[in-house]
Amino acid sequence: MEGPSNGGLLYHEVQEGKLCAVHCVNTVLQGPFFSEVDLAVLASDLDQKEQQVMLDGSNAFSGDFLSVGSYNVSLGGDFSIQVLQRALEVWDLQVIPSDSPIAEASKYDPELENAFICHLQDHWFCMRKINGEWYNFNSLYPAPEHLSRFYLSAYLDSLKGSGWSIFIVRGNFPKECPIPASDANNGFGQWLTPDDAKRISVSCNQLQAPTAGESSSQPMNPSPSEADTIEEQEERDLRAAIAASLMDLPSFDTAKNDDGDAGSSTSKSSSDPAGNDDTVRSDADPNEAVDAKDEKLVS
The missing domain is CATH 3.90.70.40 (Cathepsin B; Chain A)
Incomplete structure (x- = not known):
């Protein structure tokens, strides 16, 4: 041989x-x-x-x-x-x-x-x-x-x-x-x-590998292992962006006020201890934020 x-x-x-x-x-x-x-x-x-x-x-x-x-x-x-x-x-x-x-x-x-x-x-x-x-x-x-x-x-x-x-x-x-x-x-x-x-x-x-806070362009020819890492990071960034955009959406009560619903003027404040259960906390994990909003929209 x-x-x-x-x-x-x-x-x-x-x-x-x-x-x-x-x-x-x-x-x-x-x-x-x-x-x-x-x-x-x-x-x-x-x-x-x-x-x-x-x-x-x-x-x-x-x-x-x-x-x-x-x-x-x-x-x-x-x-x-x-x-x-x-x-x-x-x-x-x-x-x-x-x-x-x-x-x-x-x-x-x-x-x-x-x-x-x-x-x-x-x-x-x-x-x-x-x-x-x-x-x-x-x-x-x-x-x-x-x-x-x-x-x-x-x-x-x-x-x-x-x-x-x-x-x-x-x-x-x-x-x-x-x-x-x-x-x-x-x-x-x-x-x-x-x-x-x-x-x-x-x-x-x-x-x-770039450290936190450093800006760096991707290599011209990333290796297969680097490509996997880049894809995972992009997915995390996407989920975080979705969570951030959902947190910026107005609550249903606020939306009713905008439509002129006179009976909705006493909507709960997010700072109220007994306030709205479906309000997403700003310090929540991005994945939890997505889940919380999904439940709210379904209800």
Whole structure:
């Protein structure tokens, strides 16, 4: 029986500068296979070939194209999808847009694939299946985050809805990194067991949780556990809002006075010790407040 790739370890790279394209390629391959210099060489080669095609053609806009500089690497270090494709082609891997006809099956069964590359603006990251389990290798995360198969599908749909470009990577992925881990110290790469990755993710999520009174925006890509917490908090906030709105409603006696009922002028005050039993206390628990008002409306 074939053993787990890389001895069961996960290779992850933490964001360094604007090298997310490098991190993305390496985590797809699960090893420090490429550096920023390697991708820059591929980008330069692509630029030269594209410029030669424009010079050989009769395109009226070739002069504008040649004056731009590079379409495959920005001054900030962001690389084009063509560069990532060339890098992965070295390992006989194919990069396919998710909206391609040959990628139709992945829309319904994404877990049958082995890797996805995601891009928005100037950020790249990959999701990769390792030893039968899916992980998010976003370099903005301190460690790879485990993804259930159900969450993988929902997460991909969410990314597409937010404008992310999704690419599928197919082919024979390397089973072992040819570079010994002891010689692979590139400053931002690390080898982790799945348990270590989980421990690091949980620890960092706890440290980054906002304290009371602090305003904080939600993370761009919340983990499944964070999504559950957010949903529970939203439900509590909703119940509290309903309770507050019900406490602001006028009592039936007050409503009668507003309608001109002369016999209702002696309505009970909420401050009367023998006062209205259906008045909701301002310090009541929100859930109790909802129940009390529901009973009042029924009666």
